[in-house]
Amino acid sequence: MNITNKTSDLTISCETGNYHTMCPISCVSWLYQTIAGSFFLVIGTKTCGYFLQNALGVMIFSSPRYAMAELEEADISSQLNDFKELKRIMSQIKSDRNPSVIVCILTCTPEIIKMDLEGMAPLLEAELNVPIVVARANGLDSAFTQGEDVVLAAMVGHCGQAAQGSTPSALPKPGVRPSAEPQPEGNSEVKSLVLFGSLPSSLANQLEGELKRQGVNVKGWLPSARYSDLPLLGENVYVCGVNPYLSRTATALIRRGHCKYTASPFPIGPDGTTAWITSICKTFGIVPTGLIEREAKIWESLRPSMDLLKGKTVFFMGDNLLEISLARFLVRCGAVVLEVGIPYLDRRYQSAELALLEQTCKDMGVPLPRIIEKPDNYFQTIRIKELLPDLVITGLAHANPLEARGITTKWSIEFTFAQIHGYSNSAALLELLTRPLRRNNNLNVSQGSLKQQNYVPG
Amino acid sequence: MKLAYWMYAGPAHIGTLRVTSSFKNVHAIMHGPIGDSFFPVLSSMLSRSRDFAPVTTSILDRHVLARGSQEKVIENLRRKEKEEHPDLIVLTPTCTSSILQEDLQNFVIAAKQHIVQNDLSSECDVLFIDSNHYRLNEHQAADLALEQIVRHYLEKAKKEDTGKSMRSPQPSCNILGMFTLGFHSQHDLRELKNLLNDLGVEVNQVIPEGGSVTAIKNLRNAWFNIVPFRDAGLMTAVYLAKEFNMPYTTITPIGLIDTAAFAREISLICRSAVASDSALLKSTTGFSPLILNQEGLEKYIEKQTSFVSQAAWFNRSVDSNNLTGKRVFVFGSASHSASITKLLVREMGVHVVCAGTFQKHDADWFTHQVSGFCNKILITDDHSQVADVIANLEVDAIFGTQSERHVGKRLNLPCGVISAPVHIQNYPMGFKPFLGYEGANQIADLIYNSFALGMEEHMLDMFKGHDTAEITSRSYSSDASSTKLEWTKEALAELSKIPGFVRSKVKRNTEKYAQTKQINLITLEVIYDAKEAVS
Ligand code: SF4
Numbered sequence: 001m002n003i004t005n006k007t008s009d010l011t012i013s014c015e016t017g018n019y020h021t022m023c024p025i026s027c028v029s030w031l032y033q034t035i036a037g038s039f040f041l042v043i044g045t046k047t048c049g050y051f052l053q054n055a056l057g058v059m060i061f062s063s064p065r066y067a068m069a070e071l072e073e074a075d076i077s078s079q080l081n082d083f084k085e086l087k088r089i090m091s092q093i094k095s096d097r098n099p100s101v102i103v104c105i106l107t108c109t110p111e112i113i114k115m116d117l118e119g120m121a122p123l124l125e126a127e128l129n130v131p132i133v134v135a136r137a138n139g140l141d142s143a144f145t146q147g148e149d150v151v152l153a154a155m156v157g158h159c160g161q162a163a164q165g166s167t168p169s170a171l172p173k174p175g176v177r178p179s180a181e182p183q184p185e186g187n188s189e190v191k192s193l194v195l196f197g198s199l200p201s202s203l204a205n206q207l208e209g210e211l212k213r214q215g216v217n218v219k220g221w222l223p224s225a226r227y228s229d230l231p232l233l234g235e236n237v238y239v240c241g242v243n244p245y246l247s248r249t250a251t252a253l254i255r256r257g258h259c260k261y262t263a264s265p266f267p268i269g270p271d272g273t274t275a276w277i278t279s280i281c282k283t284f285g286i287v288p289t290g291l292i293e294r295e296a297k298i299w300e301s302l303r304p305s306m307d308l309l310k311g312k313t314v315f316f317m318g319d320n321l322l323e324i325s326l327a328r329f330l331v332r333c334g335a336v337v338l339e340v341g342i343p344y345l346d347r348r349y350q351s352a353e354l355a356l357l358e359q360t361c362k363d364m365g366v367p368l369p370r371i372i373e374k375p376d377n378y379f380q381t382i383r384i385k386e387l388l389p390d391l392v393i394t395g396l397a398h399a400n401p402l403e404a405r406g407i408t409t410k411w412s413i414e415f416t417f418a419q420i421h422g423y424s425n426s427a428a429l430l431e432l433l434t435r436p437l438r439r440n441n442n443l444n445v446s447q448g449s450l451k452q453q454n455y456v457p458g
Numbered sequence: 459m460k461l462a463y464w465m466y467a468g469p470a471h472i473g474t475l476r477v478t479s480s481f482k483n484v485h486a487i488m489h490g491p492i493g494d495s496f497f498p499v500l501s502s503m504l505s506r507s508r509d510f511a512p513v514t515t516s517i518l519d520r521h522v523l524a525r526g527s528q529e530k531v532i533e534n535l536r537r538k539e540k541e542e543h544p545d546l547i548v549l550t551p552t553c554t555s556s557i558l559q560e561d562l563q564n565f566v567i568a569a570k571q572h573i574v575q576n577d578l579s580s581e582c583d584v585l586f587i588d589s590n591h592y593r594l595n596e597h598q599a600a601d602l603a604l605e606q607i608v609r610h611y612l613e614k615a616k617k618e619d620t621g622k623s624m625r626s627p628q629p630s631c632n633i634l635g636m637f638t639l640g641f642h643s644q645h646d647l648r649e650l651k652n653l654l655n656d657l658g659v660e661v662n663q664v665i666p667e668g669g670s671v672t673a674i675k676n677l678r679n680a681w682f683n684i685v686p687f688r689d690a691g692l693m694t695a696v697y698l699a700k701e702f703n704m705p706y707t708t709i710t711p712i713g714l715i716d717t718a719a720f721a722r723e724i725s726l727i728c729r730s731a732v733a734s735d736s737a738l739l740k741s742t743t744g745f746s747p748l749i750l751n752q753e754g755l756e757k758y759i760e761k762q763t764s765f766v767s768q769a770a771w772f773n774r775s776v777d778s779n780n781l782t783g784k785r786v787f788v789f790g791s792a793s794h795s796a797s798i799t800k801l802l803v804r805e806m807g808v809h810v811v812c813a814g815t816f817q818k819h820d821a822d823w824f825t826h827q828v829s830g831f832c833n834k835i836l837i838t839d840d841h842s843q844v845a846d847v848i849a850n851l852e853v854d855a856i857f858g859t860q861s862e863r864h865v866g867k868r869l870n871l872p873c874g875v876i877s878a879p880v881h882i883q884n885y886p887m888g889f890k891p892f893l894g895y896e897g898a899n900q901i902a903d904l905i906y907n908s909f910a911l912g913m914e915e916h917m918l919d920m921f922k923g924h925d926t927a928e929i930t931s932r933s934y935s936s937d938a939s940s941t942k943l944e945w946t947k948e949a950l951a952e953l954s955k956i957p958g959f960v961r962s963k964v965k966r967n968t969e970k971y972a973q974t975k976q977i978n979l980i981t982l983e984v985i986y987d988a989k990e991a992v993s
Contacts, residue, residue, distance in 0.1 A: 017517060018534075023493025045553040045591065046469040049462055051496050070460040073592035076557055085459040092461055108491045108554040112523070139493025140519055140554075202952055206986050298990070378541065381510070397498035397511065404508035424990045 010358055010368055012345060017374035020397040021319040021343055022055060022413065023048070024137040024147030025105055028066045029056045030417070031151060034198040035223050039099035040066035041090070043115070044107030044138075065097060071109055078113075083120050090128055101131045101227040103151060108138040131227065133158060143343035144320045145245040145416055148198055152222055155230065156252040159222065162192075162234030191284060192219035194231040194259065196249050197242035199421060201225055206422050207242065207267060214281050214288050222249070233257035238283050240264055240276070242421060245321035247349035263349075265356040268322070269329030270298040270426045275356055298423050302333070305430045308437050310334040315389040317398060318342045318375050322415050324350055326393070327369060328357040330433065336366045338387055341375035391436065408436045464841045464861055466816035466879060470589040472497060473600030474550045475513055477607070477690065478587075480637040480666035485512045485544040487534055489527065489562065490552030492517050504885055505638055514538060518555050527555075528565055535569035539582045546583045546607070546671045553591035562586050583671070585610055597689045597791075598819060604635065604666060605693040608674055612701070615675035624679055627741035629728045629749050630660040632680045634706075635691020636667040641794065641878040642892050643667070649891035650686060653711065656758065657721060658747020659728070665694075678702050681738075682727045686710055686893065687793040688820055705731075710793045711893050713801035713901070714770055718759045725749050762895050769898035772906075773806050781806055781909060787848050788813045789836070789858040790877025792820040794892070796827040798857055798876050798901070803831045805898075806905060811851050812836055814844065855908050860884070874908040876901075943969050945980045952985055964989075 025048055028040040042048055049068040056064075069089050074080045090102060104117055121132045135154040137147040195207070195218055204225075208218045220231025222239075231237070239253045240262040253259045264279030265272045274295045281288040299306075314330055316323045318341025327337045347354065361368050372380075377398065384392060384407060392402055392409045399409040410433060420429040471488060475497045478486040488494060498511035516534040518527060531549065538547055549566050566586040573580050587606055589599040631654065636647050651661055662680035663669055683698055683706035685691040695706035705727045711720035728749045732738045748754045763770050772778060786808055788799045792815045802808040813828045814836030815821070821837045828835060836847055845865045848856060856866045856873040860880050866873030875884055876892075891897040945953070956964050964985075971988035972980055 017492075017519075018514060019492075020495050020498060021492060023491075023496070025493070043459075046465065046595075047471070047490075047494055047553045047591075049465055050468040050472065051493065053464060054496065054500060068460075068462045070462045072460060075459055076592065080459070089459055089461050108493075108518075109557060112554065112557055139491030140523065143492060202955055205952070205982055209983055209986060378514075395499070396503050397495070398502070400502040400506055401508060401510045424986050 008354065008358060010354060010371060012347075012371040012373060014373045015376040015379060017376070019318065019341065019343070019375050019377045019380075020395050022144040022395070023051050023139045024142045024144055024150065025052065025107060026055055026144065027137065027147030027151060028052070028103075028105065029064075031103070031148060031198055031223065032065045034200070034225065035101070036226055037100035038065060038103060038227060039093055039097055039101070040103045040105060041069055041093065042066065042105045042107060043069045043071070043086075043110050043117070044105075045071055045109050048107045065099065067093070076109070076113060082115055082117075083123070086117075086120065087124060087127060090124060090130070090132075094128055094130055099130060101133060103133045103135060103154075105147075105151070106134065106136045106138065108140050111136060111138055111140055131158065145243070146248075146321065146344065148243075149246045149248045152196060152198070152246060152249040153252040155223060156233070156249065156257050158227075159230045159233045159257060161258075162232040162237060191236050191238055193217070193280065193284070194220045194222060194233070194237050194239050194253075195242055196222040196239055196253065197246055198223055199242060200419065203419050203421055203425070206424055210273070210277055210422065211280060213290070214277060215286055216280055216284055222253075233259050235260075238262055238280075240280055240283075241349070242267055242276075243322075244325050244350055244353060247346035250349050263352045265328070265353045266325045267421050268325040269332065269429065270295045270302075270423055271332050271356070271360070272325060272329060272353075273421075273423050273426075275352070279352065294423060298426050302427060302430055305427075305434050306333045308434045311336065312390040312437070313338050313387065315380075315384055315387065315392045316340045316342070317377065317380050317392065317394040317412075318372065319395045320412055320416055322412075323393075324353050324357055324371075326415065326433075328353065328360050329429070331357070331360045331364055331366060331369075333430065333433075334364070335391075337369040338389055339380070339383065340369045340371045341380060342371065342373055345371065345373045391433075393433075408440055410436050466839050466841065466859065466861070468596035468879075469553060470591045470594045470596065470599035471550055471552045472500075473594075473596035473598070473690070474548070474587055474589060474603040476596075476637050476639055477600050477603040477666050478546075478548045478550075479512050480668070481546070481607075482668060482670050483512075483544050484546045484548065484671060485514070485538050485542055486548045486550060487514050487516050487531070487538060488550055488552055489516045489531060489555040490518055491554050492519070494552045494554070500639060504882055506885070507638075512542075512544070516549075518558075523558075527558075527560060528568075531562070531565045532569045532572065535566070535584060536572055539573050539577075539580065543580075544582060546585060548585050548587050548603075548607075550587045550589070550603075551591075556588075556591050562588070581672075583610070595819075597817065600637065600690040601635075601693045604637075604690055605697055607671065608665070608677065608694050609697060611671055611674035612677070625681060625731075625735070625738060626660060626662065626679050627738075628660055628745065629658060629731075629742075629747060630662040630680045631724070632662050632677055632683045633664045634683050634685050634694050635687060635689065636664055637690060638667065639878075640687070640689070641791075641880060641884065642886075642890055645886075645889055645891035646686065646893040646897070648889070649894040649896050650684075650711070652896075653717070653721070653894045657724070657749045657755070659724065659749050678704070680704070681731050682706060682724065684724070687791070688817075688823070689791055689793065710797045712794070712797035712897060713805055714763050714767060714895070714898050715804055716797060716800065717894055717898065718763065721749075721755060721759060725752065725755050767895040767898050769805070769895075769902040772902050778806065778906065781808055781906070783807070783809055784854045784909060785809045785811045785852065786855045786857060787811060787851055787853045787862075788832070788876070789815065789844055789856075789862055791815060792817040792824045792827075794877035796824055799828050799831050801898075801901065802857075802905070806902075808905075811853055812847060814838065814847075855905075857905070857908070872908040874904045876904075943972055943978060943980060946982070948982050949980050949985055952982055 025042055032038055032040050117134045121134050125132050133154050135151040137150040224230050235258055237259045239259045244266050250261055254261050262279055262283045265275040267273040267276040274291045278288055312335050314335050314337045323340045323342045327340045331337055392407055393412050394409055396411055399411045402409045419425045475486050478484045495515040497513050501507045501511040516531045563586045566584050570584045587603050589602055636643050683695045683704055685695045685708045698704045707723050709720040709723055711717040748758055788795050788810055795815045799810050799813040802810055810832040812834040813832040815824045816839040818837055825835055841861045848865050856862050856871055857876045859877050863873045863875055890900050968985050968988040971991055972984055
């Protein structure tokens with residue numbers, strides 16, 4: 001089922017979807033850190049709790065602002081009243097932590113037993129006097145980083161409207177609190193920019209700084225560093241994403257927030273960063289200055305690491321939706337990307353990124369990678385065995401077994417936790433990508449004896 | 459609904475998968491949502507397995523929810539049979555799929571029929587292992603899964619009339635319940651085999667670790683069974699005892715006293731087997747393994763205890779005088795916590811103020827084991843309750859799981875890890891058993907080091923040993939440079955966010971950069987520019 005549209009030579013096919021990825025509820029680990037004072041309550045079973053505990057390791061012991069509301073047998077058989085139970089648990093959280101917002105993550109089991117938390121939320125908000133965001137992030141519908149997408153999309157409903165100002169909830173919404181700076185309400189000509197995607201504050205500052213140099217001021221972020229600072233949305237608000245996995249959020253911002261969306265490649269790698277700044281400037285009618293020199297300087301500093309990648313073949317098994325952007329950056333660095341596995345590809349949201357990938361391949365004179373949505377890990381290991389790529393970017397489930405078969409791997413999860421955005425992180429990103437290659441060069445142990453002779457995929 | 463931050467035991471399917479993936483050539487298909495495919499990560503990262511975990515997910519998504527999963531599950535079973543030719547495929551639900559109440563048992567039957575129809579030579583078995591996710595935890599499910607697999611193969615053998623019980627001519631045993639991701643279990647298995655070898659007991663089979671399901675029918679050739687830990691294997695031992703009259707021991711050979719007790723118990727089992735079975739009497743005449751020779755066994759134990767193992771002497775040496783009367787808290791799985799408690803009290807003279815376990819289902823056994831050895835018994839799976847108890851007890855050291863280690867850090871108490879659940883550092887590469895005579899040495903080291911480190915801290919504090927005064931002279935700015943650099947408030951805030959160990963480097967680099975650019979006021983932009991310039 002190859003889908004080829006006229007404007008593109010990229011082939012995108014679809015496999016069985018039997019691949020390893022992290023559960024989307026893992027997003028709580030980075031989101032609670034971005035939104036100060038928030039509390040994430042994951043409503044689910046022991047399976048969810050066990051996953052979080054093991055995936056997040058020691059973080060769990062540093063009194064994180066997230067917890068499980070673990071469903072018991074009586075909850076499943078509806079012997080217990082969901083509303084009462086949730087109220088009890090949330091009151092406890094409120095008295096222990098006094099959070100500025102409680103984000104409830106509804107996992108698979110509440111989804112199947114059709115727990116109606118959206119219906120209960122206004123009542124709970126009123127009784128507890130804490131805003132409640134309900135996000136259905138679970139393994140039935142999404143993969144890994146898409147968890148953030150679901151949460152941010154749910155938060156769109158909690159942003160105030162720049163023009164109207166009033167919101168249906170009883171609680172004061174962030175945008176209309178009295179202390180908010182006066183909005184240029186009457187002046188409908190003023191365009192403002194809101195960026196979406198969760199980044200550590202220093203990284204957000206850096207990106208804001210880049211835009212400021214071009215004369216574009218960022219009006220707000222989704223998520224904001226504080227719940228009470230959620231951005232105001234509306235007709236004259238232009239939104240742009242910083243991460244490739246935020247298509248639901250983009251849709252929610254357009255449909256529910258009535259914002260205008262700026263399609264752009266993502267600011268990953270110097271090429272992506274330039275393209276991203278350029279797209280935003282274009283929206284605001286600004287001609288960007290100094291970017292070409294800036295980018296050239298960064299490439300120059302990356303040259304030694306890029307030499308390591310020259311002509312190397314790379315294979316993405318796919319698990320976190322950053323794959324297209326990373327592949328595009330790698331091709332620009334001189335690598336040949338054979339396959340890009342990706343859990344889900346929103347062709348509209350990623351259109352500019354896909355176009356840049358195609359253009360980059362043409363510029364570099366390398367063949368286009370094949371893109372596989374919902375890959376099948378078993379089939380992929382067979383292809384890896386045939387192609388013997390120089391580098392496989394994959395999740396932790398496959399990394400060690402592939403290494404044992406003599407295939408060099410880079411574990412993909414690191415890209416979601418490391419700082420990889422903007423010009424100034426390009427070197428760090430390239431460092432991550434080339435680290436396994438450098439380790440191979442450094443190891444004196446005869447690799448041959450470590451390899452298993454017969455490559456048996458499975 | 460329960461508010462939970464951390465748990466000691468995982469969900470049921472993890473236990474099942476630990477058992478199936480420990481066998482050779484057994485593949486598990488888990489029926490659940492894609493996020494539940496986490497087990498292979500544990501297998502690959504914690505036990506650093508070189509092989510792909512023999513587990514696939516038959517993925518439950520919206521589509522499947524709407525249409526039912528029969529077709530997909532059967533297709534996945536057939537596919538795995540073709541791809542990997544396993545001896546056995548196990549289908550198991552996760553908590554999400556188990557509430558759908560689909561007839562998975564029937565899917566298995568259908569898949570099996572299909573496999574047989576299409577490939578008469580296929581030896582592949584298909585088994586459905588159900589475990590109630592709301593009633594069983596990881597360990598109970600593992601115990602149950604192992605019993606179900608063993609039962610399946612023994613009943614099959616009975617029907618086919620293969621694998622008749624032929625007790626081996628010499629004393630032999632099965633080791634039940636050693637499996638992947640167990641606490642130090644690889645090391646324990648090796649040490650246990652060493653011990654049995656010394657005693658003259660052959661190991662007939664180890665299951666599930668490294669075992670083959672096709673050999674299960676020969677389990678009955680052993681004289682008796684060993685269940686080293688109560689986490690798994692007990693149900694199987696009970697089944698084998700009932701069905702085939704095989705005796706078993708559940709003594710955990712941790713510490714010198716219990717290792718001796720273990721050896722004496724299996725000696726008794728073997729000697730009574732010989733006494734009651736004339737065939738065995740004949741086959742063992744002229745051959746005298748220690749296990750059948752009471753006097754020799756006692757000499758062996760004496761020699762091991764006094765000379766080979768260093769633990770007993772160590773506990774007598776003046777070095778360990780200061781352990782006397784030290785107050786400790788012990789917590790972990792039932793087997794480990796009970797064994798370590800007894801060891802601390804009887805062999806090291808340490809005062810166990812409180813001993814506890816999170817395995818609530820085994821509370822009676824645990825209570826029985828440790829009564830008389832500690833002042834207080836704690837049975838709970840709530841880690842915050844454990845932390846509260848520790849905080850109120852005024853102990854000198856903690857022996858527990860990773861959770862207790864973190865409690866220890868917060869309370870500034872030394873902690874030795876003696877039980878799962880654990881982190882990756884508790885899967886050591888060096889030989890570190892807990893069982894047997896070498897295990898006794900390892901435990902002595904662990905316990906002594908915990909106290910010694912605690913003591914060191916104490917001394918350092920007393921003599922103000924740690925130099926905590928901030929070392930400022932190294933920072934670049936205090937050099938006698940002519941320009942005075944100023945930092946804006948935002949820039950300073952940004953600097954404070956940088957992790958401590960690189961902060962001064964970043965500060966130095968930024969100021970160096972600023973000086974070369976002749977900038978006097980360091981703003982956010984300057985920090986980023988500097989970063990770019992050096993990177
Ligand atoms: S896939 Fe569903 S049940 Fe499994 S951990 Fe994720 S949310 Fe929980």
